[in-house]
Amino acid sequence: MIRSTGLTLRRGTKVLLDSAEFVIHPGERVGIVGKNGAGKSTLFALLQDELDQDAGSLTMPDTWRIASVRQEVVSSQQPAREFVIDGDTHLRALQAERAQLDEHDGTKIAELESALIEADAWSAPSRAEQLLAGLGFKPDQWMNPVNSFSGGWQMRLALARALMAPSELLLLDEPTNHLDLDAMLWLEKWLTAYQGTVVLISHDTEFLDAVAKVILHFDQCKLVRYKGGYEDFLTQRAERLKQAQIAIDRQSRESVRLQGFIDRFKAKASKAKQAQSRVKALARMEKLAPLQMESGISIHIPSPANMPDPLLVLDKVSTGYTNEKGESKTILSDVTLMVRGGARIGVLGVNGAGKSTLIKTIAQELSPLAGQYKPAKGMEVGYFAQQQLDMLDLDATPLQHLARIAPDTREQEMRNYLGGFGFGGDTVNSKVAPFSGGEKARLALSLIVWQKPNLLLLDEPSNHLDVDTREALATALAEFNGSMLMVSHDRHLLRTTVDSFWIVADGKVQEFDGDLEDYREWLNQRNQAQRSEARQEAAENNGKENIDRKTQKRLEAEERQRVSALRKPLESKLKKVESEMAKSQKRLEEIDLLITNESFYADERRDERVKVLNEHGELSKRHNDLEEEWLMLQEEIESLAV
Template identity: 35%
Template sequence: MLQLSGAGKRFGQKLLYEDVNWLITPDERTGLVGGNGTGKSTLLKVLAGIDGLDYGTVSRQKGMTLGYLPQDGLALRGKSVFEECLSVFDDLRGLETEAEALSHQLAEHDPASAAYQAAADRYSHITELMHAHDIYTLDYQVGTVLGGLGFGKEEWERRTEEFSGGWQMRIALAKLLLQKPSLLLLDEPTNHLDLETREWLENYLRNYENAFVLISHDRYFLDVTVNKTVEIWNKRAHFYFGNYEKYLKQKEERRTQLMSAYKNQQDQIEHLESFINRFRAQATKAKQVQSRMKELEKIERIVVPEEESTIHFTIPQPPASGRTVIDVQNLTKVYPAKDGGTKRILEDLTFTIERGDRIALVGANGAGKSTLIRMLAKLEEPTSGTVKLGHNVLADYFAQDQYKVLDGNAEMLDDISGIAPKVPQTDLRSLLGCFMFSGDDVFKKLGVLSGGERNRYAMAKMLVSPANMLLLDEPTNHLDLRAKDVLLDAIRKFSGTVLFVSHDRYFIEGLATKVFEVEDRRVHIYPGNYEDYLYRKAGGPEKTAASFVAAPAPVAAPVVAAPAPVVKTPPVKRLNPIKLRLLEEQVREAEEVIPKIEAEIEAAEAAMAVFTTPDAAQKAAAALDVLRAKHARALVEWEELALELESQQD
């Protein structure tokens, strides 16, 4: 369908990649990965025909269509959201008008005439096209995609220019999905999406009937949407079959094989050079020496590229807080509305955050997450109710636009060294390197950096001198996969308390021990990780409505707060025979349940392979997610029961 042959591209004097050979097939589902600056976005533009090559060729199949979504920069105006999306079908709607005109001609011409036959042939062709594109369901198609991408019906008639940049990109994405081009090219499509709309897009792409290539720094999104990974590394394209998780394993296996081959080749070279040097001066060995020299010259040397070092940065541990970190009572927030009235954002919230909690704050865009986190950070006053910090709590807040509070005249390395004088500069430079600042970048003034670059720096700066309560609003924005891993690893080892807003599911699943969902002006608390949250949302045990059930009275903190002591768990006593028999029955029941769930999952996956409508596919995918969460929980329960039974039988 599309082929790159010997493709190479430069950015100024820098070679991005060369000798790329890539045949894109009609069933392509590829994730394009690589470090920042390797040329991923440039390659996507080449595929889209927006940018050209410096070397090699690109050939496209006749009749194929391309759809390209950049990271940002699109601005739409002049139409309502619905009209803008419906405009992608203008050609089809033109066919409908032509079909109507042809029907009048058929009524006027003699059925035996050549004009009648020509009109009839054209009418038949047009109606086939209209039927193939479901022309009578265009409004339904537009509504389905807009709803999936988070546009409520009340917003469909709003003018496109009334929406912010992030929502403008959603409109552009909606148009591309409705067009269904032969090859869909998406550069960071999840950048402006919340968790709910990301999940919808994941399901949509799973069932997309044509090919797509996408760039994403969202590991979970890559894992569930692609079946091939192309990595731009060491100025070459490397191809892996499977999702991102499989790509990581295959890459490690390839490197192990490469290192083994490199070692064998070095041994061979050393052996040949030793023979040549030993017998070079002996006339009787001249023929053998010449033979070895020719053999040495023919060896195609294996080059081991410099591997990116993995940085494991440990956050300096802060002083301990009291057990209760934040106590919220009857919190309400009301804003003035455009019509002169008021708009309630949050209403009568009551909850407690305790030391060591790692809380993911989730909810649809506009639900009030950022408002809540700002009130917890004491940057915004509630309309009513209280937010009380516990004993010895030192809170630090990271905003989506954190860059605005940085000193633009300060040099990066001097600035970060000033707040962490005890941290060696080599460690600071390594940390800055993880956040994509290398070489002379560390000597730049903060004022010359872009907004995204300054936000990345602000996150690195927070890590070297953290408070014991971190309030993070979208900390993974503008970070690549490597930087996200560094941040995730560092916060996991952090002994303080964290509440964060993120739309990156892998980050949430790797960090959260509780989920706070903001919905309908309330906060609902779900214990456990994100998978547990999805399970309960899908019909598991009822949620705890912290917004209207008062939290228990907090335990008073001691005058000098200290980390909770380590309590040794006493040995488990043997159960009496009746309890032992009950435990055996529970294990047996769990072992019978798991295969049944697995059979249901298999049947659901088979059903999803048959596409009917986007709405049905979305419901089927949601049901499958519920089954998978149920299966994971059943496995955990079975393991816990089996271990307990084993301990009682020892």
């Protein structure tokens, strides 16, 4: 196990941990949470023996092999698959020794061949390809040079390389930052099957909740251990704060404000599945009130001065890029959609599908290649792009940044505004250069929303943000009165802030009538169809047409019998899972109906409300686990298809 005793860590003069003690047991999946700058990455460096503690001790078994993701990928002409296999350094060392061996040394050859078999050398290419496929790389990309991929895809290669390495301890620092939802769901499944110990830093709370079974929280220079996932941590920590009399009065005021907002939303919510999903996500915020107030970050997005309806119409728009030769490359075509006043839209699709291209076109950073772009008179766009942080002046302070766009505003008013985004005290007059990614993202967002846009375009706004800031952003966006389009892999942020979805796929953009659970199923069906098509094509290429008809019929009959014997136990288990899913879904629907009843939020029903919401959280978690099991069983059955 990993054990710390009296552990003290400093970064410069700042104390990160002071006489901290914690234990991580073998096989546990542990999430590390805390504010930006609390010391999460420093703890990882200590675990990897990259620095020494200032006092105390940290011990772990000497035999444990540690795997982690390199934050920088060295530019290389090496094929992607070979780069991933390099993660297994023991295997590569054996292969190198075998290549240099004198062929006449029979004894040594036998020893090395045995060692290579034990290291699974012959399955290494297949294992690497499975990792690449799971993380979104197509078969025709597996042998492309590493330096032919963009920075985000190179980070996926670095993640695959870490997963390839045999290890007893896997350290992952923000592994989902460059993943789309499809790859993220695959990674969740991979990590739940991993036999070693996982220590994970992530600001994606749904991913953290799905993977982690223990939470270690940086709290006042200590590491406090909580049993369960992230949702369990929220509940337990909120209770700790209440019991310690921390922020009880604040919670009461915040709950009243938030409850009024939830009631207003429910009054206008349609019966669409996503609207109901959002009601549940907003109800979850009640238990976050004391945590958000304690964080000191309370983001407020000003209401727009006017709200035309419709705000924007895209009529048969094609969009993409023009290269240096003046040749047009179309990414999306025949896009016909409308953004209504007050619309809140989440944009879904795998990486590379064209989500950012769509947002850039709406932001008018890209001109349509065809069709009509029809903005309403008075449309004001606030655009937060993934590269927004690069546009900040590193030698200027937050106050100077805001003064440049609001020269006539009183300094105290600007200080109060920036304070809501977490820039108070000396920070408001500190240069931006040493700020963390999360602090820079907060500043960039504050500058965008200061100008009161009526259309917010957000491309991965929560990247780099810590959990407290993400929750504050979710609350602010939920209360925003304007229109919004958001690209994000943060499922909690999407559930809390959007009412409907668009899907970008196959060069098209279409409205999606469903919620994130429906999108998960849509992805699964799409992937199954693609795998089935690939298998059929492979079968045809393997020359099945050359087998005579009689032999083919016999082989097909034998294959059907073999598959049937394998399918029966899987189908039996699938029925049991479906039965339990139906029961939990029925109870969830009963609770959902109760939650939409206005009387449920009366003061005298508070105890009942807490009990029901806790039951809903536990049921939702169990239902998600069942869905994962159902998906795995379906995939196993699908893989047996003749």
